[in-house]
Amino acid sequence: MTTAQSPRPVPKRSRARTLVPLAVAVWLVLEIWLLTVVAEAAGGFLVLLLLVGAVVLGAVVMKSAGRRAFRNLTETLQRQQNPGAAAPEEATGSTGNGFLMLGGLLIMLPGLITDVLGLLLLLPPVRTTLGRYAERSLERRMRAAGPGTLGDAFQQARMRQPDGKVVQGEVIKEDGTPAPRPEDEGPRPPLTP
Template structure:
């Protein structure tokens, strides 16, 4: 993963400069600068609006005792999308708008969920993480649910608890 970040830090600025030059050759230099400024202003307004919505949804989920998986992933996507929108360039703005806009964010959330699930599964040696990743599986009222081996509901197992080391008074 670190090599991917290093490669992105080298390739993305070069790609941004290339795209800005190409657009500048088609529409002119000043209109390109104006378009970049308008995109940045629109992005800042959108970040403020969607960031406030994500924050309010997160607070509401925490106050009601709901597991805030969806709200946390939305907040993370707005944060990353906002960073991309405030970075000058057209390519990063496309990805930033994809992460921040409310009608494209569910697609980004599904992609994030799949990425994290795949990443955690490989890190943990193939463990089943369904229900632990937001949007990856069923969740119950108190959080993720997983199938546990044991008796079916209503079955009673008779037994006795034996303390091997009773405390002496």
């Protein structure tokens, strides 16, 4: 006796999934329109020079931010190994390397709007304000998520399976011959806890 399953309701499409593609399309159209306006006013060669210069400037910004982040990481690791060492003033606060790298990436993208946004991210007050906003937003979301750790989430996902246990064994066919070994089939991904 079979029972008919009721169809599952289709989940409502999120606002972000609707607006992000639209925003990207509008951004691309604006970038192309602005580049053509500047090319008509100043010439195509100047636009090409602007785009090449932006790529070079963005690469320099990203490289310096990456070096600073690596230097801060090594200083932090050295301080952890030598707890008595005093922390330099520069390393105690947030340096905003992530926003510097994002600014460099935005400058490297072809287009004048992204260049302006990237240049704004190079300004320390803008980076500080965005950093504070991102920190508050992250703290608010973490509090809303409730107690627990990432490991707890994996444990809960595993407990929802029928048994959650792994039993090691060997498959033997009905005629008594062993099944092909997994080693014969090639490499397999490692088991996770």
